[in-house]
Each structure stands twice: as C-alpha cells, then as structure tokens.
Amino acid sequence: MSGPLEWRRLDGRVVLALLILVLAPLVPTVAVMLLAGAGLVPLAITTGSWLAAAALLAGLSALDWWFTSYRIGEERVELRKGALSRSRRSMPRDRIRSVDVTADPVHRLLGLAVVKIGTGAQGEDEFKLDGVARPDAERIRAALLLRDSTSDAPEDGGELARLRPAWLLYSGATASLILAVWGAIGSTVGSFSEVLRKFDVYRTIGEEFRAAPLWLGIGLPLLAAVGTGVLGSLLLSVELWWGFTLTREGTGTLRVRRGLLTQRSISLEEERLRGVELSEPLLLRWVGGARTHALATGLSESADGKQPDAKTLLPPAPRGQAARVGAAVLREREFPGAGLTGHPRAALRRRVTWGALAALPFAATAAGLAAAGWLPAGLAGAVALLAVVIGVGAGVDAYRGLGHRLHGRYLVSRRGTGVRRTVALQRDGIIGWRFERSVFQRRAGLVDVVATTAAGSGRCAVPDVLLGDGLVFADEAVPGLLTPFLEPVSRD
Template sequence: MSGPAGWRRLDGRVVLVPVVLALLPLVPTAAVMLVAGTKPAGVAAMAGIWAACAALLAVTTGLDWWFGSYRIGEERVELRKGVLSRSHRSLPRDRIRSVDLTADPMHRVLGLSVVKIGTGAQGDGELKLDALARSDAERIRAALLLRESTADGAADDAPDGPRDGELARLRPVWLLYSGATMSLILAVWGAIASAFGSFSELLAKFGVYRLVGEEIRAVPLWLAIGAPVVAVVLVGVLGSLLLSVELWWGFTLTRESTGTLRVRRGLLTQRSISLEESRLRGVELAEPLLLRWVGGARTNAIATGLSDAEGGKQPDAKTLLPPAPRAEARRVAAEVLREENFPADGFTAHPRAALRRRITWGLLVALPFAAAAVVAAVLGWIPLAPAAAVVPSVALLAIAFGVDAYRNLGHRLHGAYLVGRRGTGLRRTVALRRDGIIGWRFEQSVFQRRSGLLDVVATTAAGSGRCTIPDVRAGNGLLLAEAAVPGLLTPFLEPAPPINTREE
C-alpha cells in the first residue's frame, strides 16, 4: 500500500503474528491447570483474561501498523512508526552494508520476512522492517545491495580468485560434528534444567522425584551414578544435534556479483545474512577441544560491524561455515580470502619460556582440585587411595593441557595476512589482513618481563578489535610488527644490534 511521496505501509498480515503467538500457549496451559486439579471455573476465567489480553494486543499492534510506514528513496531508507510517541529514522543508502532476512515459523506460514538493514556501524546503525511479503523483502534486498560500481564494471577489478557463485553447501552428515560442540550441549542442558524448574511442583505432585529416589536406592552405587551421567551426556549430544538441524539446515554460502557474501540457513526459522566483502578483514578458524578431537572446525568472518559481545549482533552472524570437517573449513576460508590455501601450517615456534608459563598456569588451576581431595581424605569423607590418585592425575592433566597450549602457539606472515594461532580449550587460527591493522600494542606482565617475553597485539576495526600473539621474544615481537606493517612503528624505534629472527 503506497502513500504520498512514496511512503508504504508494512504488510498488514504482521498484525496476526503477535496475536497468534500469544494465543498458542493457551491450550497447553489450560491442560496443565486441569491436570494439576484446578477447577474448570478457574481455567475458564484464566482463558477469558488471556483472550482479552490477546484482543488488546491485536488493537495495539494494529495501531502500530496503521501509523507506521517506510520509504526506499534514491538516497535514504526511512522508517516512521509510533502512535503516541512518533519516531523517524533513516539510513543513507550509500552506507548500507548488509540486508538480512529472517522468517520464523509464524512469518513463514503468513509468507512474511523481517528485513534488517545495517550500515556496519556500532550502536544505532540498523533499521528493521517487521514485516514485509517475502517477494518484497527479496526485491528490497537486491535493490539496496546493488552497487553502481558493480554496474560500471568495477567487479572486474576484484582480486584474482574464485568466481561468483556457491562456495559451500551443508552436507547432512556434517551435522554430526555438532554433537561435539560444547556450547550447543550446554544450551540443551540449560533448557532442560529450566523446564524441570518450571514443572517442579507438578513432578513432585505425581511422585516422580520419589519414584526416581527409590529406583536409585535399589541399584548398586556405580549404576546409580553412571546411568544418570550417561543419560545426561546422551541427551545433551542428541539435543545438540536437533538444535544444529534447526540452526544450519539448508546452509549455503554464496558470493554474489554485488561483492557480497550471503549465508542462508535454518529449518524452522529461515535466515539470510549478508556480509559485504569490502568489510572483510580476515577469517578465523575456530576449533573447540571436543570438535578438534573429531577432526572438525568452523569458519568465522572477521569484519567491521560484527560485534563479538553478547549484546551485539546475532551470535552466528559471523559464521561462514558451521561445524564441518577441518579440511572443508580450511577450503572455505581460502575461498573467502581468495587464496590458494588457508595458512594453517608452517608457524614460527615460540620460546621455551612460553611452555613453562602454560604448564605453570595449568598447575595453578589444578591446585584447588588436588587440595580439595587431600582435605576430603584428611576429614575422612573419602578413602585415602582415591585422594592419592587424584593429585598426580590432575597434575598430569594440567601438564598435558599446558603442552597442548604451547604446541598450538604460533605465528607467521603469509602474503597479505598476519596469521596467529593460540588456545587449547578453543584453538583459534586468525588470518588478519595486514592492511586492516591500524595500530600495535605491546603488553608485558611482570613475569613476562623476567622471561624476556611480551604479547604483540594488532589492533583493527573488525571483530573484537584486536588480534593477540602471546609470549613472543621481545625483540622479535617488534620486528614482527614492523615487517607486518612497514613504517607504522618506524617513528618509535631506535637502532639496535641485529636480532636473530628465529624463535628459540
């Protein structure tokens, strides 16, 4: 529906979305109340109040729709909304860097999509159109991302590399790697714990807790402990697989002729996320410990306007490839960078002092566990033999993690990129464009100073804003920074005798 001067209203079906979502829980809630023993009159009263609230919501949503409008002009995208308190927001078209589409199950049933238009700037740099017909959303996305420079043939000046088209497509077997993704497993456990908390009184009323307690007392101790642990692990893995199916089903990564990387994914809630290549400053290969053990990894973008903070953009907005085989993750990273291969090998080793530091950290973390075992044995809470076994076990585990952290430590210069790798619980390999480095920081603790080490931090406007290469020999760290971005440190350096550029 068009208005004066090109103003248009959002799709009228958007009024149905919050109303239907508000009414959906009414039936299961009423059923639970009846099963719990609530009188029918009480259930009817609750349903009446619920329906009245839904009707009020329909009125307020309808008013918001009626008084809201948007306009796609030659120079700006504008949005007006509000009944009592009016707002008018606009974004310059020449600053638009992403147009993302999202459609949850209700929007999909109604044929709608939510359009999020972003400039890549932090803060108030996004405009949201909720919601438009799916065809209109796709048309607006194509129009806003089309660049005059592309039409003029500037795309021919792009760096040599893969042509436009599909870079990656999810294979269903890759979803098995999500079973080794601890973040998804923790999300499943958290949801189950929340559900138990919500229905705790109902479970207690039907004697579920009492029945479980009787079954536990009737079996041997090893089975009473082992069976729940196995069940929790299996439920977490199965839940993470189901969650990954919802998140990543139908995943495709495409490079478009407009100079945009587009990710499409989702089973129930479909998402289309755009990332302009001119904002790309590098890629990150993330390998959580469990995923690394099964040979998997995921590929993330390092780009301006993508926040790593929880309060920033969608957590998966930077994901270019979900958990997949490590070789595939490296291939996609190289395709995105327009390189022959991803520089994941041939790193410069760090000094042995870095190994000692990591083993020391590991032992300090293990110390409370060993102390707790000793105290428990002294107080008679546990037998002496298990306590005696805990102390060397946690010490060996700490040393193993320290050695692994040191083996994962490395850096190198690879063409136009500064590459750094670090971490053990989560190993990250970052390839950062050298022309995206805007400054350097050199951090040195008291203990690092005694060992002649320092952390080299490349500051950038993309991602978290910093790429840290820890525990480098002090002199070599300065040489690395100067070699990565020649001339940036020159005004601050003093002539010194030649330093061996090979790490010891």
C-alpha cells in the same frame, strides 16, 4: 516494489502473526492446569485473562501497524512510526552494508519476513521492517545491496559451501549447544514441577536411586545426561543449519542462508571483510572439526543467546572443509594456517606452570577430604595426580598451539587450547600495535604483540614471543608504522 518516493505500510498480516504467537502458549498452559487438577474457575480466569491480553496486544499492534510506514528513495531509506510519540529515521543508502531477511515459522506460515537493514557501524541501531511480504523482502534486499556501475567489487560469484548432512554429527561435540539443551531441559522441568510432583515422579526417582548400586545410580543418570545433551545438540543443529549455503554474489556480498523452522538470510559486504578465523573448541577439535568465522568491521562479537553470530560462515564441519571455505572467502588457493613459526621455550614453561597451579585447588580439596576421612587416601592421591596431569597436559597443548607468520598480505596467528583460534588478518587492516608485558613476562624476556584493527574484537594477539622478535615481526607486518619508535641496536 513501488516507486522510490511512495510511503508504504507493512503487511497487515503482521497483526495476525502477533495474535498467533500470543495465543499459542494458551493450549499447553490449559493442558498443564488440567493435568495438575485445576478447577473450572481457575481455568476460566486464566483463559479469559489470556484472551483479553491477546485482544489488547492485537489492538496495540494494529495501531502500531497503521502508523508505521517506510519508503526507499534514490538516496535514503526512511522509516516513520509511533501513534502518540512520532519518530522518523533516515539512513543514507550509500552507508548500507547489510540487509538480512528472517522468517520464523509463524511469519513463514503467513508469507511474511523481517528485513533488517544495517550500516555496519558498531553501536548504531539498524532499521527493522517486521512484517514485509516475502517477495517484497527479497526485492528490498536486492535493491539495497545493488552496486553502482563504478564499483570496483569483483563481478564473480558462486556457491562456496553447502551443508552436507554428515556435518551435523559434529554438533554432538559442540559444548555450547549441549549446555543450551541442558538449560532448556532444566527450565522445562522447573516449569512442570507441580505436575511431576503430583504424579510422584520425584519420589519414584529417589526410591530407584536408593535401591540401585552406587555405580549404577550415578553412572546411568550421567550417561543419560550426556546422551540427551548430544542428541539435543544434533536436533538443535538441524534447526539452525538445515539448508545452509554460503554464496558469493556478483554485487560483492557474501550471503549465508540457513534454518529449518526459522529461515535466515544474512549478508556480509566483502569490503568490510578483514580476515577469517578458524575456531576449534576442544571437543570439536578432538573429532577433527572446526568452524569458520569472518573478521569484519561492524560485526558484533556476541550472539543473541539462541542463534550463531552473524560472523559464522560455516557451521561445525571437518577442519579441512573449514580451511577450504576460509581460503575461498579470502580468495586464496589455501588457508594460510600451515608452516607457522613456533614460540620460545619460555612460553612452554609459563603454560605448564599455570596448568600446574590450576590443578592445586583440586589436589588440595582431595587432600582435605582424605584428612577428614571422607575420601580414601589412595583415591585422593589419584585425584590429585590426575588434576596435575590434566593441568600440565593442557599447558603443553596450549604451547603446541602457538604459532605466527606473515603470509602474503595476511598476518597469521594461532593460539588457545580450550578454543584454538587460527586468525588470518589482512595486514592493511592493522591500524596500530600494542605491546603488553606482565612482570613474569619481563623476567622471561617475552611480550604479547597485539595488532589492533577495526574488525572482530578489535585485536589479534601473538602471545609470548621474544621482545626483539616481536618488534621485528610487527615492523615487517606493517612497514613504517613502528619506524618512528624503533632504534637500531648495536651488536658489538
């Protein structure tokens, strides 16, 4: 990398990368038009317009490249850009908390990468150097994350986890990936609707459905949808997580590297780490899987819709492996998720009641259809009974998932049934307490104890504990924080 005061432009190949991205969809578009029977004039107009737009965008990209430059000084990182409206931004190096390197297939083909430099502050824009030579990107990352000799970060490092191919099978039980696959298929069908109609695909499917028995006409498409979703989620997981490694670097940084086509390198400074969460979505929990997430300051809770959050430290994997990685990240011998204190029976009644109430609309709908003669009475009764059983079962499962404890320097809380979350939060990362009670909780003598923190979503809840027990638990978790607000109660 050049001297610290030298302004540098991005790599000029970034213009070629944009041109490839713009022109790539032209080929399938022309192919679809040919299949749909488009004439030469529409094809010529489409191709000419596309090429003209590509040339215009390439020109604008070249102009932007010419007027964009950056430099890395001893104390600051600076970026200036803009042809007509010039802007110049500066970021102190001592505030840099993450340097992430990403390379999509086009960037990899051209030997480029995107470097994202962030401070970890919520709502603050990051520096983005889109179009840096890959060797330079790695040098920038190493230079910006280098600690001073006076840093108290532990100087140990090593690999904490590496993807095992068998773990990819757990993605078949990941509902979010299955829904993403179904959405992509639906969008593709909509895009090729004219071609499908031209070749009478819709009419053929309709005729086959009417000719087949009802159980086969419904069961076969349902089975195909589930199978396609599972298979698609496996393929998507391969793209997202292939080559995954989690390492602890001697600079006090956790680094995640992953991706088959689009490669990503995501860094997390351990100084920002406030705890670890084991996440077990229902389907994944049924097959014994879990994910491991980081609770850290400055990490966004939302994903970009296509990629996992920056907080993800381990993809879907066996729960034992997720717990092992969580313990390694926390520098503990084992993850503090066992031996949790149960919650009072009143919490069970609340969850069973809510589960039964959630089943009422389904039971009422079945009864209405039976009254209208659209559904046999026996089938309607079975549907209503099944809805109640599922609702009550979900309530019991939610209660069984409740638990909390203090384990060394961590507050541990577990809750949830659709997504069961076990959180180990550093007690010194708790900055306040909230005690929330609904009308029904007050009648049952229960309270939600919520630890507020600057990490993750900003809160870690211990729901439905007895009021006195909740106050004692909070006071023991962070001694002195609640003392000015507590009064001793006489037991006479």
